[in-house]
Amino acid sequence: MSPEDLARIHAAAFTDQRPWSAAEFADLTDSAHVFLAACPQAFALGRCIAGETELLTLATLPEARGQGLGRKMLRCYHDAALQRGGESSFLEVAETNHIAIRLYESEGYTQTAKRPNYYRLTTGQRVGALIFSRPLNRQ
Numbered sequence: 001m002s003p004e005d006l007a008r009i010h011a012a013a014f015t016d017q018r019p020w021s022a023a024e025f026a027d028l029t030d031s032a033h034v035f036l037a038a039c040p041q042a043f044a045l046g047r048c049i050a051g052e053t054e055l056l057t058l059a060t061l062p063e064a065r066g067q068g069l070g071r072k073m074l075r076c077y078h079d080a081a082l083q084r085g086g087e088s089s090f091l092e093v094a095e096t097n098h099i100a101i102r103l104y105e106s107e108g109y110t111q112t113a114k115r116p117n118y119y120r121l122t123t124g125q126r127v128g129a130l131i132f133s134r135p136l137n138r139q
Contacts, residue, residue, distance in 0.1 A: 001038040003029065006059075009043060013059035016121045017094075020057070028056065035084065037076030042069040044077035046089075053086035053136065058100070070103055078107075082136050090133040094119050101130065108134045 003025035011019035028034050028045065034056070037044045041064035045056045055077060060070050081089060092115070093100050109132035118129035 001036065001043060006036075006038075006043060006045070009041070009061055010057065010059045012061050016123070017119060018122070035077075035080050037073050037080055039069065039073070042073045044073040046077050046081055048081050048084040048086045051085055051087040053081040053084070053089045055089060055091035070100075071107070074103065074107055078136055086136045088133060088135050090131060092118070092129040092131055095128040095130050101132075104132050110134065 003022040006025040006029075007020060007022040010025075025045075028047075029036065031047070033049050034045065034047045037046075042058075042060040044058045047054050047056055055074075058070060058073055058077070060073070078089065089109075090112070091104065091109070093104065095101075095114070111130050112133050113131040115129040115131065117126035119127050121127060
């Protein structure tokens with residue numbers, strides 16, 4: 001999947017935040033630590049360094065939601081992280097993204113911290129980021 005494809009899906013999935021550009025995706029995917037799990041309608045982008053894996057972003061096209069693609073991409077991300085020596089995973093999610101929060105909790109993530117006013121929405125409003133983590137050896 002090209003950086004342009006990633007940017008297109010990300011922009012469609014995150015309409016209330018500034019989407020990442022193709023150049024930003026190109027910079028990320030140029031790193032040896034960054035990996036991608038993808039299908040034509042969704043993707044998960046992760047980074048694994050010294051056993052710690054971060055889910056950088058997970059995006060699904062709006063018309064493909066409700067089909068289990070987010071869960072599939074998250075599980076593919078976990079598998080790829082394990083193959084890269086990942087021992088734990090963490091992520092940040094907007095406190096208003098209740099669908100994503102339910103997905104992460106159903107996949108064994110627990111909230112470990114909160115960053116107040118972390119995300120700036122396109123309206124100018126700020127919302128907090130919840131930090132979730134889980135060990136990767138648990139399915």
